[in-house]
Amino acid sequence: MIDRLRHDEGLLSAVAxxxxxxxxxxxxxxxxxxxxxxxxxxxxxxxGVAGALVRQLGAVExxxxxxxxxxxxxxMRGSSRIDDTALAEGLARWCPRTDxxxxxxxxxSARDADAQLVIPGDPQWxxxxxxxxxxxxxxxxxxxxxxxxTVAPRVAIVGARAASAYGEHVAAxxxxxxxxxxxxxxxxxxxxxxxxxxxxxxxxxGATVAxxxxxxxxxxxxxxxxxxxxxRSTGAVVxxxxxxxxxxxxxxxxxxxxxxxTSDATVVIEAGRRSGSLNTAGHAAALGRxxxxxxxxxxxxxxxxxxxxLREYDARCVxxxxxxxxxxxxxxxxxxxxxxxxxxxxxxxxxxxxxTLSAAELARRCGLAVDRVSSLLGILELGGEVERSERxxxxxxxxxxxx
Amino acid sequence: MIDRLRHDEGLLSAVAxxxxxxxxxxxxxxxxxxxxxxxxxxxxxxxGVAGALVRQLGAVExxxxxxxxxxxxxxMRGSSRIDDTALAEGLARWCPRTDxxxxxxxxxSARDADAQLVIPGDPQWxxxxxxxxxxxxxxxxxxxxxxxxTVAPRVAIVGARAASAYGEHVAAxxxxxxxxxxxxxxxxxxxxxxxxxxxxxxxxxGATVAxxxxxxxxxxxxxxxxxxxxxRSTGAVVxxxxxxxxxxxxxxxxxxxxxxxTSDATVVIEAGRRSGSLNTAGHAAALGRxxxxxxxxxxxxxxxxxxxxLREYDARCVxxxxxxxxxxxxxxxxxxxxxxxxxxxxxxxxxxxxxTLSAAELARRCGLAVDRVSSLLGILELGGEVERSERxxxxxxxxxxxx
Numbered sequence: 045m046i047d048r049l050r051h052d053e054g055l056l057s058a059v060a061x062x063x064x065x066x067x068x069x070x071x072x073x074x075x076x077x078x079x080x081x082x083x084x085x086x087x088x089x090x091x092g093v094a095g096a097l098v099r100q101l102g103a104v105e106x107x108x109x110x111x112x113x114x115x116x117x118x119x120m121r122g123s124s125r126i127d128d129t130a131l132a133e134g135l136a137r138w139c140p141r142t143d144x145x146x147x148x149x150x151x152x153s154a155r156d157a158d159a160q161l162v163i164p165g166d167p168q169w170x171x172x173x174x175x176x177x178x179x180x181x182x183x184x185x186x187x188x189x190x191x192x193x194t195v196a197p198r199v200a201i202v203g204a205r206a207a208s209a210y211g212e213h214v215a216a217x218x219x220x221x222x223x224x225x226x227x228x229x230x231x232x233x234x235x236x237x238x239x240x241x242x243x244x245x246x247x248x249x250g251a252t253v254a255x256x257x258x259x260x261x262x263x264x265x266x267x268x269x270x271x272x273x274x275x276r277s278t279g280a281v282v283x284x285x286x287x288x289x290x291x292x293x294x295x296x297x298x299x300x301x302x303x304x305x306t307s308d309a310t311v312v313i314e315a316g317r318r319s320g321s322l323n324t325a326g327h328a329a330a331l332g333r334x335x336x337x338x339x340x341x342x343x344x345x346x347x348x349x350x351x352x353x354l355r356e357y358d359a360r361c362v363x364x365x366x367x368x369x370x371x372x373x374x375x376x377x378x379x380x381x382x383x384x385x386x387x388x389x390x391x392x393x394x395x396x397x398x399x400t401l402s403a404a405e406l407a408r409r410c411g412l413a414v415d416r417v418s419s420l421l422g423i424l425e426l427g428g429e430v431e432r433s434e435r436x437x438x439x440x441x442x443x444x445x446x447x
Numbered sequence: 448m449i450d451r452l453r454h455d456e457g458l459l460s461a462v463a464x465x466x467x468x469x470x471x472x473x474x475x476x477x478x479x480x481x482x483x484x485x486x487x488x489x490x491x492x493x494x495g496v497a498g499a500l501v502r503q504l505g506a507v508e509x510x511x512x513x514x515x516x517x518x519x520x521x522x523m524r525g526s527s528r529i530d531d532t533a534l535a536e537g538l539a540r541w542c543p544r545t546d547x548x549x550x551x552x553x554x555x556s557a558r559d560a561d562a563q564l565v566i567p568g569d570p571q572w573x574x575x576x577x578x579x580x581x582x583x584x585x586x587x588x589x590x591x592x593x594x595x596x597t598v599a600p601r602v603a604i605v606g607a608r609a610a611s612a613y614g615e616h617v618a619a620x621x622x623x624x625x626x627x628x629x630x631x632x633x634x635x636x637x638x639x640x641x642x643x644x645x646x647x648x649x650x651x652x653g654a655t656v657a658x659x660x661x662x663x664x665x666x667x668x669x670x671x672x673x674x675x676x677x678x679r680s681t682g683a684v685v686x687x688x689x690x691x692x693x694x695x696x697x698x699x700x701x702x703x704x705x706x707x708x709t710s711d712a713t714v715v716i717e718a719g720r721r722s723g724s725l726n727t728a729g730h731a732a733a734l735g736r737x738x739x740x741x742x743x744x745x746x747x748x749x750x751x752x753x754x755x756x757l758r759e760y761d762a763r764c765v766x767x768x769x770x771x772x773x774x775x776x777x778x779x780x781x782x783x784x785x786x787x788x789x790x791x792x793x794x795x796x797x798x799x800x801x802x803t804l805s806a807a808e809l810a811r812r813c814g815l816a817v818d819r820v821s822s823l824l825g826i827l828e829l830g831g832e833v834e835r836s837e838r839x840x841x842x843x844x845x846x847x848x849x850x
Binding site: 086087088091133135136137138139140141210213214292293294295297338339340341342343347348351354355360361363364367386389390392393394404407408410411412413414415416 | 489490491494536538539540541542543544613616617695696697698700741742743744745746750751754757758763764766767770789792793795796797807810811813814815816817818819
């Protein structure tokens with residue numbers, strides 16, 4: 045297959061024109077990009093064997109092996125890098141898709157959709173995504189502003205499709221505030237929390253990125269066609285599967301790992317007990333990314349997933365935008381500990397604002413030494429909290445001290 | 448002072464009659480109990496110096512030292528056990544209260560209130576409370592069933608006085624369920640969450656204990672006079688301060704440590720940012736007792752304290768009675784992990800319930816090998832999820848398989 049691709053000049057220049065890093069690539073570099081697209085067509089998202097092949101052999105050689113045009117290189121056979129059985133299974137998986145027309149279809153539909161191609165090594169490639177190792181995507185298809193993928197901080201705001209009014213209120217509040225103050229809101233474009241987060245970011249004049257499970261040319265869900273178009277026009281719509289690819293349950297699960305991996309923190313606003321956003325959260329936790337969960341009423345099924353995250357995933361409980369920013373170490377909340385001398389509390393308890401009491405009586409009442417009481421009374425007098433008279437001490441009423 | 452007490456036969460037999468472990472104590476034992484009551488009168492709750500003196504010298508000798516009738520024993524002076532300065536400060540604190548009438552007043556009002564006395568060593572003494580070390584109470588005054596203090600499990604259900612309808616609903620639900628299934632509900636008798644928890648326990652026919660900040664003869668808050676009376680009649684009302692003592696802010700804080708220390712777990716249902724129940728929670732955490740916090744809407748000020756506990760105190764998020772029971776290791780929730788073969792998910796995604804597809808086409812669609820697809824189809828066929836025809840495979844509709 046590689047030889048057919050190598051001599052298809054139209055396809056080679058078409059794929060080069062999709063590259064976000066500039067269409068001015070030639071020769072071997074163009075073939076390398078085209079081979080990468082071919083591997084992207086052959087393998088489903090997150091195919092670790094395909095990923096390992098491309099990483100170790102480069103895209104051209106990986107494709108040769110993948111379509112059976114070349115034997116597995118000796119240096120990989122039997123090595124611990126790729127297991128022989130795994131490789132054989134990979135070949136069997138890719139075989140049904142070995143068809144050069146699929147590659148040209150992917151390139152043509154990307155061009156039609158005005159999608160760009162971002163590959164590892166491009167300045168626009170989000171380096172964090174490589175933490176996925178062999179399961180990292182081979183490339184990303186992007187409609188809109190490819191620069192969005194590297195603007196920081198990026199925070200994933202995700203949650204249930206079946207969100208409650210409470211969840212949507214909180215999502216709008218948090219995403220709007222974060223976007224207004226410079227964070228990129230990453231989400232999955234779904235109904236419910238995702239859509240609310242995207243919309244709030246747009247309304248705040250901020251930046252937002254939607255990762256789709258299908259091709260970037262396919263508006264899914266249909267009802268979000270206009271929203272996705274608005275996201276594309278100021279932010280970016282991103283997917284790892286070629287244009288024309290339908291979203292499937294598997295691809296939703298795979299897509300979730302990209303949301304978690306490209307974000308500096310993931311926050312789940314609301315999630316049912318088995319919500320897909322728990323999957324995104326699981327990826328964030330597995331990658332060691334900061335994970336926040338917004339609590340809600342224990343009587344609400346839409347918050348059950350968030351509470352599971354707090355209980356089982358060691359997610360951080362977040363209740364405000366400031367607490368979300370703390371997730372990536374921004375603006376750490378300075379907590380002022382109010383230090384009160386406990387003896388002062390005891391003396392204030394004993395004082396009356398109606399009756400004048402002697403230091404000796406106050407000492408008996410609060411169980412402190414007379415000396416200690418006298419010195420504390422001096423401090424409280426300075427603070428305007430007590431008043432001295434000939435017969436003893438009286439507590440000043442708060443409103444009196446204000447007048 | 449000790450000599451006056453030693454010869455007050457009426458007072459000695461009166462104090463003996465208060466003892467829950469039986470009034471049949473004589474001689475030195477009676478004097479020891481009376482001296483302990485005297486120390487209880489002299490010192491405020493949690494006075495660590497008084498506690499250390501009684502632990503190390505016994506109540507009689509401690510009292511002698513405390514009122515200045517005896518020098519500090521040589522074996523304690525300069526030792527690391529009690530610091531000389533701390534002891535001098537203690538003597539100065541206790542001096543204003545050195546009056547034998549205060550002791551007889553405490554005994555008389557306890558008798559009038561039908562209160563009983565529980566001291567360390569009694570079978571009814573809650574041993575867990577000694578984890579407070581020198582800050583453990585010297586004794587407990589109890590109205591009602593003294594046996595309540597040692598029935599297990601005991602769970603503290605505490606929270607804001609200014610509770611929301613949500614908080615009261617959850618408190619009633621949880622306390623009622625726990626009480627109905629044999630847990631003793633411990634709380635502070637206050638308005639809001641505390642009162643709701645007590646009431647729910649009583650309605651469920653369960654057991655409940657109220658720890659008061661003032662004497663057990665003083666109904667506080669006044670509006671809970673009837674509730675406290677109901678608690679006394681089937682459960683217990685407990686305090687460490689002598690009858691007649693007024694509740695003060697200091698004593699509320701000190702009381703909170705008893706709630707935490709005597710309970711197998713502490714659960715905060717709802718708490719404002721500076722709620723007193725955070726103090727109870729802090730004691731539970733410091734004692735290493737399991738601590739649970741019930742989450743609520745982030746838009747509710749009454750849940751702010753619970754969210755602080757989740758964030759800052761490492762409290763466990765609890766959303767049900769089963770999760771509360773897990774706090775003390777009861778009925779650990781058995782989680783059944785639903786294991787689904789990811790390839791099965793991919794194949795199910797590819798199948799149609801309208802169009803019949805060949806194994807080869809399915810392999811292309813889902814990116815799996817044809818062999819793998821065929822074997823998975825066999826499994827799905829056994830499970831009744833797909834149907835085979837001459838032209839290929841079709842997904843069975845769920846409702847069809849039910850009919």
